[in-house]
Amino acid sequence: MSFFAIRSATGLLAAALLAGVATSALAGEKAEVIHWWTSGSEAAAVKVIANAYIKAGGEWIDNAIAGGGGDNARSVGINRIVGGNPPTAMQIVPGKQLDEFVANGYVRDISALAAAGNWKAAIPALLWDSITRDGKVYGVPIDLHGQTWSWWSIPALKKAGVDVPKTWDEFFPTLDKLKAAGIIPIAVSRDGWTIDSMWRFLMISKGGTDLFRKVYIDHDVNAMKSAAFRDVVETLFKMRAYSDPGASARNWNDSTALVINNTAGVQFMGDWAKGEFLNAHKQPMVDFACTPAIGPNQGYVFGGDMFIVTATKDPAMLKSQDLLVNTMMSKDIQVAFNLVKGSIPVRGDVDVSKVDPCGQIGLKLMANPANQVGDRDFYNSPDAIGAIQDLLATSWSKPDTSVDTFVAKFAEALSRQ
Numbered sequence: 246m247s248f249f250a251i252r253s254a255t256g257l258l259a260a261a262l263l264a265g266v267a268t269s270a271l272a273g274e275k276a277e278v279i280h281w282w283t284s285g286s287e288a289a290a291v292k293v294i295a296n297a298y299i300k301a302g303g304e305w306i307d308n309a310i311a312g313g314g315g316d317n318a319r320s321v322g323i324n325r326i327v328g329g330n331p332p333t334a335m336q337i338v339p340g341k342q343l344d345e346f347v348a349n350g351y352v353r354d355i356s357a358l359a360a361a362g363n364w365k366a367a368i369p370a371l372l373w374d375s376i377t378r379d380g381k382v383y384g385v386p387i388d389l390h391g392q393t394w395s396w397w398s399i400p401a402l403k404k405a406g407v408d409v410p411k412t413w414d415e416f417f418p419t420l421d422k423l424k425a426a427g428i429i430p431i432a433v434s435r436d437g438w439t440i441d442s443m444w445r446f447l448m449i450s451k452g453g454t455d456l457f458r459k460v461y462i463d464h465d466v467n468a469m470k471s472a473a474f475r476d477v478v479e480t481l482f483k484m485r486a487y488s489d490p491g492a493s494a495r496n497w498n499d500s501t502a503l504v505i506n507n508t509a510g511v512q513f514m515g516d517w518a519k520g521e522f523l524n525a526h527k528q529p530m531v532d533f534a535c536t537p538a539i540g541p542n543q544g545y546v547f548g549g550d551m552f553i554v555t556a557t558k559d560p561a562m563l564k565s566q567d568l569l570v571n572t573m574m575s576k577d578i579q580v581a582f583n584l585v586k587g588s589i590p591v592r593g594d595v596d597v598s599k600v601d602p603c604g605q606i607g608l609k610l611m612a613n614p615a616n617q618v619g620d621r622d623f624y625n626s627p628d629a630i631g632a633i634q635d636l637l638a639t640s641w642s643k644p645d646t647s648v649d650t651f652v653a654k655f656a657e658a659l660s661r662q
């Protein structure tokens with residue numbers, strides 16, 4: 246803080262004390278928010294919320310914990326709560342992650358705020374279910390991310406003399422052409438959850454909606470032994486040959502950067518990657534192509550992010566949380582935040598005309614409930630998902646993993662519910 250700023254603040258405080266009133270900023274709502282949004286576009290998106298909070302008279306304490314996918318941030322948040330020093334709010338993903346918070350009484354019931362904001366009518370039913378337990382609302386859903394997209398560099402494709410593959414038959418020949426043109430065909434990253442993004446792209450786009458649902462919702466072991474499932478595994482294994490040794494050192498957004506600068510051909514990732522393209526001033530369908538499927542769309546795997554506000558009786562904290570929740574769910578912030586984040590608003594009652602062409606594909610698919618495929622987080626415990634991510638990371642780096650071993654271990658991991 247500059248000397249001037251300190252003097253100004255002191256002056257304000259003195260004036261407020263003299264007048265015997267507290268200004269709203271000084272009485273102030275104050276939000277410490279734990280999240281894992283540390284890439285360029287993610288940080289810019291957080292700023293949209295932070296600035297709105299500050300504009301409404303609050304103070305924002307940003308607690309960004311690095312680590313895409315959020316495992317680190319969640320651990321820090323839980324430790325803070327258990328240690329008796331809870332943040333105002335923390336990020337999780339919608340679905341079963343909430344169970345632990347509700348069961349332990351870590352999270353505040355915000356049903357009254359949800360009712361006042363008319364959330365139930367405004368958001369998809371599955372999302373509503375995912376933020377409620379026993380009829381009470383416990384989560385603030387901030388965005389809807391398409392979890393299984395592919396992002397292609399148009400200059401890289403041009404250099405290789407190919408287009409985005411339209412069928413699975415064209416898929417590997419396209420990757421071969423990219424390789425022959427000196428381009429890294431697939432930008433892969435090191436963390437298990439990023440291999441899982443690639444895996445679920447194959448599950449929905451090659452395996453299909455039914456297989457996806459049978460596996461992740463019904464935990465149907467026969468579906469995991471089916472030819473269609475084995476084909477998805479084999480396809481993933483075959484894709485190993487199209488990565489590069491640098492992958493083991495890369496975060497998800499480093500891989501996106503390789504596609505942005507045309508060093509790599511494609512990345513399989515949720516549409517937070519699109520936030521990075523937009524942040525780098527790249528134009529959809531001009532600089533980069535996006536598709537949630539090779540061939541016809543099979544359904545739209547959606548997930549997203551939500552915040553929980555921590556359980557408290559402290560009136561100042563409650564007030565700070567109220568302002569935070571209302572800010573996040575306000576129509577203006579829903580629009581402004583999601584444009585930067587690469588996601589689509591959770592509210593169906595807002596103006597989405599400014600959403601980019603890739604987002605419009607997502608909106609169109611989401612408009613038909615038959616296409617809405619809730620991601621695995623809605624139906625599976627964090628433990629099961631963690632075990633699958635470990636399996637995917639290990640199998641990806643160990644070419645001697647057999648399909649049979651993979652199938653058996655996958656079924657075992659999904660049984661940990």
Ligand code: BGC
Pocket residue numbers: 281282287312313314315338390497517549550
């Ligand atoms: C979150 C996204 C985030 C991504 C990478 C996902 O789990 O849902 O909001 O951008 O992780 O950090």
